[in-house]
Amino acid sequence: MAQKQSVYWNPLLETLPREKLQALQLKKFRRIMEWAYKNSPFYRALYKSAGIKPGDIKTMKDVAKVPTLDKGMLRDVQTRPPFPYGDILSVPLEKVTEFRQTSGTTGTPVYQADTWQDWEWWAECWSYILYAQGYRKTDRVFIPFGYNIFVAFWAGHYGAEKLGCEVVPGGVLDTEARILKMQELKCSAFMATPTYVLGMADTARRMGIDPAKDLFIKRITCAGEPGASIPTTKKRIEDAWGAKVYDHIGATEIGAWSYECLAQSGGLHVNEAFFLVEIQDIETGELIEEPGRNGKMIITALDREAKPCIRFDSKDVIRWADYTCDCGRTFRLIDRGVVGRADDITKVKGVLLAPTAIEEVVRSFSELSDEYEVVVTKKGDIDDILLKIEIRQGSEGKKEDILNRLKDQLRVKTNLGYKMEVHPFGSLPRYDVKAKRFKDLRKKEG
């Protein structure tokens, strides 16, 4: 007799009672630390200088004694042999089958080595994500991605294959060709950055195609930017495509660690069977266990072979959710995904500002286009913040009313006053992958 299909990719792990899940994490943390200590000269030296050995990790509290890793260290190690990864590498170079690199948004790119086992692991992590978001073997999934040196949706492709989906690689096609191919093949799902998903909808409309009516997309997985967890941006995408939008967070040097599920509680589950997430107070480094309090994420990929990622200080700002999810998973939730980056949250006019707060307000105005830009400058000792926007065609007559309401809502949300600049529709930069809408020019000027 056929058994009923589970709503989980792996119910054994996804519904494991919390205390057992923590026991599993501790066991796996010790295992990956032992692996790195034994096989990576970099990690061995790091731990020896801190006077700690894998055997010292007996409880979860001991984990906090293990030194953290940051992007600067990952860049430095690359200057040492073996080329191009450095002695953080934990396998012989000939076992490496995959090269990827970070986008370099915050500096020199970090090179990532993966073995074939690591690549299977990437696909496995994505299988958790996609299955939780309702992807099944009946889906035809379009991947509008450049298939290049960035890991981005490569692993999404392999994860979808693993689920049994039919995967259509959108590769080097331009946006118009991608839309036409999605229409021709009646694709039911796709994955891209929120910026590109909105850009595709704009392009489709210019082609006379209404994505919500003329295409067949039921679900979209967003990654690479926080947009899909910002309610106003998510709504814009859902309205444009007539589809459900799900967020996912991952990083080249970490892995695909978090996902929104079908229940859409407002938070994202951490895949705690494969990753250990700790949240630290940005100022004091104190471990934050209570929900609702922002801190920076320290994350460990518990099963990565070639280049282990142990207690990596990602600079992502997250908080535990103070609500639960109806889906039945025991994996904890982070509230609204990544709410900022420790190095992006900046003081303007003495007020702490997270760029995502501006996005939330701008995207709540249906009269504004999807694009905007924020430029922070300094004149003498005074910070100046300029918001560039585009008003949609047909709403230009309401310009003054729109600007007044926008200023009011931004003041309420961010406690700051803004100068406004209205640009012709379609004139602000459009981005295919990650957008750079927040420009802090104060350091350059100083």
Add this chain to the structure above:
Amino acid sequence: MDLKIITAMGAKIEELQKMAEEIIKLGKGIQAVERNGVRLLASIKMLELNVCDVREVL
């Protein structure tokens, strides 16, 4: 799920791993065996992460 079934699956996965390693050893020098063996082991590893690891904390 019944612990007995998880234990049984875990035992079979361990057998698979041993068998894959033996095949690689027997086929040493034959690239088609060695490289496919590596891929097989990577897939078996995913079964270990999904099943064997859980078995040990139940």
